[in-house]
Amino acid sequence: MIPEPAENVLKAIAIRGLRKFYDHHAVVDGIDLTIPAGEFFGLLGPNGAGKTTTLRMLLGLTPIDAGTVHVLGRPMPECEREISSRLGVVPQFDTLDPDFTVEENLLTYASYFGLSRAALGNRIDELLEQANLENRRGSRISALSGGMKRRLTLARALINEPELVILDEPTTGLDPQARHHLWRQLRALRKRGVTLVLTTHYMEEAEELCDRVAIIDAGRIIACASPAELIAAHVEPWVISLNAASARRFIADPATLPARMLEIADTWLIYTHEPGAVRAELDTAGLPHATRASNLEDVFLKLTGHDLRD
Ligand SMILES: Nc1ncnc2c1ncn2[C@@H]1O[C@H](COP(=O)(O)OP(=O)(O)OP(=O)(O)O)[C@@H](O)[C@H]1O
Ligand SMILES: [Mg+2]
Incomplete structure (x- = not known):
């Protein structure tokens, strides 16, 4: 059972039994979800899990x-x-419209909401400043970097001072600086009480930004809670990583390890409550290894498996 926010909380989003079929196949397969106003909520899931389709139904872009x-x-x-x-x-x-400049893109989008240049006042200046695009006002879209386009798209989304912002993979393809800049823009929305729903493939981003996340797989929510709650509930607190090929030469049967093991590409991930015991064993075998605290990515891998999807 997914814990639901209390009944009397103001709801930004309430979804019940949501389904979408393509070719007689349910790509969204019975989603129930309540997101209270003011929450930052993350939708996570492998490629093809149904995240974008769910958001599109929320937005009226795909029929329910x-x-x-x-x-x-x-x-x-x-x-x-x-x-x-x-x-x-x-x-x-x-x-973004490639035939228009940065400023024209914002003005055109504002006109969809009936907002004229006069009604906007200095809103465009503010948004360009927040997006660090003040000097790009007259630039064509084709002259912008990927990071600039993403920041402009967020600025455009804020033109009507929305109560709820929905972002589908806002930082995919951005470098670390650009990602951190966008996170800062999003955190500023929290102070204004805006509700935020985002999808991301970056687990670190979800941990950084989201109060709660839902993990979707094959059109269903398989877990929903705060990142810390999910980590505590689903994975051991420590993970030790080592090179799979060399490990296999020394450890014939990984099932004999006193811990759960996951093999991903060329790496073994050993999950444990007692890292000391496992590390001692690896040291005896002369195997280099690294230990870290488990995180949301470990939860994701455990719950959705590690086969490729699309
Ligand atoms: N218009 C469409 N016609 C047919 N199938 C579709 C359509 N849109 C999406 N699908 C299918 O629905 C499933 C879910 O797609 P969706 O785009 O919602 O996944 P996603 O979770 O957003 O994935 P990604 O992380 O790759 O963006 C996929 O199998 C996709 O191929
Ligand atoms: Mg998608």
């Missing part, structure tokens, strides 16, 4: 086949127009 969706207290798709005016969206793939 079964179940109900309420966004900001209003039903989708019946109240799509009203909901859209209170939402900000950063889609998985870039949708």
Whole structure:
């Protein structure tokens, strides 16, 4: 059972029994989820798990086949127009208009909400400043780096001062500096009480930003809690990594190790409550190894397996 926020909490999103079928196959297969207002929530899951399809149904971009969706207290798709005016969206793939400049992209998007240049006041200046794009106001989109385009897309999503911002893989392909910059922009939203729903393949990002995360696999939520709760509930506190090829020469049968083991590509990951005992054994065998605290990625690997998906 997934713990649900208390009934009296203001809900930004309430999803019940949500389903989507493609070619008679359920790609979203009965999702129940409540996200209280003000929460930063992460949707995690392997490629093809159904994250984007779920978000698209929340946004009215993909028809709902079964179940109900309420966004900001209003039903989708019946109240799509009203909901859209209170939402900000950063889609998985870039949708900036390449024929317009940075500023023109913001102005055009604002006009969808009926916001004229006069009504915007100095909002565009503020957004460009937050996005560190003040000097790029007149640049064409094709002249921007990937990081700049992502920051502009977030600035565009904030033009209508949304109560809820939905971001599908906002930092995919960004370098560490650009990612940290975007995180800072997102954290600033928390202070204003904005609700945030994001998908990411970066577990560190989810741990850094999200109050709670749901792990989706094959269209179903298989776990939902805070990152710390998920780590405590699903994985041993320590993980020791070592090179698989050399380990195999010394340890004929990994099942004899006093710990759970996962082999990923060229690495063995040994999960344990007692790292000392395992390390002593590896030292005796002369095997180099490294120890770290377990994290959300370890939970993800355990719950979704480690085969490639798409
Ligand atoms: N328009 C469509 N027609 C047919 N199948 C689709 C369509 N859109 C998505 N799918 C399928 O639905 C499944 C879920 O896709 P979705 O894009 O929601 O996954 P995702 O979790 O966002 O994956 P990723 O992490 O790769 O972005 C996939 O198997 C995908 O091929
Ligand atoms: Mg996706």
